Amino acid sequence: MASILCRISKTLVNHLLPPFTKGLIRPMVTLSWPFQSQPRDLSLPNPSWSKEMLQHYELYNSQCVGEDGKEGSGPWRRLPSYNRLLKFATGGVLLSKIIQSEARLFTRNIKIPGAGFEYVMFIKKSQEKCVCIFQAGHLLEGPPGHVHGGATAAMIDSVNGTHATYVCGPVMTANLNINYRNPIPLGSTVVLESTLDQREGRKAFFSCIVTSIDGSKVHVESKALFLSISMSRILGG
């Protein structure tokens, strides 16, 4: 299926990209669906979301609104999520070498709602915390009836990595150290909480705890190290 390259509006760009990129790049988006003018935000509720997932989503979403009643002026910010990476140009030069029309973000590669990773992330504007509400679909099985350790690792890497990108700019995962405490039942909703522990030059240390939705059970605890890198390193330059 041929992809469509189209420019997107400045408003949408500001919503899509991490703060450090603002004003530096001229974004373009490769879309997967012909005739679609804007990418679909996959972190919004869909019919597969459980009652617990919706309730927790509302809990954080309500904190994106400030005391003045304005959307976006609260202490938290919902992060949109797409199944394609942004393709962009700097100084008018299209970095076409990274365009792979069929490539899809690993954690958004299943189209059937509820079958794979359903999740939404919120970041605290003060940047020390990032939270993800994650509902594990039936295609993520590892041990019978439970989530694969690799699927949990993928979500932890995504949440810590997103958090690191907002705090530090472009980063790559250097280390991920995961302690699995209690397996996560397939179909359940859990909460991942990412914390910025320390920064030392190019290094940023994060931790993550994965708990049941009510916080009563710890499923996983992990530590991660991210390294700041240049944009050209990410793009393979």
Next chain:
Amino acid sequence: MASILCRISKTLVNHLLPPFTKGLIRPMVTLSWPFQSQPRDLSLPNPSWSKEMLQHYELYNSQCVGEDGKEGSGPWRRLPSYNRLLKFATGGVLLSKIIQSEARLFTRNIKIPGAGFEYVMFIKKSQEKCVCIFQAGHLLEGPPGHVHGGATAAMIDSVNGTHATYVCGPVMTANLNINYRNPIPLGSTVVLESTLDQREGRKAFFSCIVTSIDGSKVHVESKALFLSISMSRILGG
């Protein structure tokens, strides 16, 4: 789609199950496809496999044949792989609580050949090594044009976990500590080599190294701890 429960032949069972289960259980298989009498082994070559993947597959496959020319009498053994977990009965009692007709193994959940995880594992009969040849499809993207760290973690957990199961019997991952050295390009074929480092009671320590197919580049190095558990713990009993 309704699933089909069917008994499978003793020969197939011996091929499917780890050695420790032989004679202990009476296996049944839940199949995903109506009218299909046997599960499809997804670790056999398909048209999406690269030349490098096929060459490396043949390299290990040829070592599954012994000097006597007999299949299965060589030092290595190819491990078949399916997209469903085996459902089985002990003492005639069907453990129906674990049957989730739609659940699929995370690393085998994408039906399009070459789009997700393409892999085949071989275990050395002396059990100290397990090798996996892995071709990363375009649906596993993380950083632009490269494999998601979580997808790599999933393959490491799978290879170490399979190795641990053959060495120790039923296990669960307790810790996974991954050092990412060089990102893996999407579409490339890499080799994962799992090594049994140490056993201490219920604990088994493994390491894994992920290299380019020619061994010249180290992509990832990791350590893992697995804990032996009872079969009833895995089945949620």
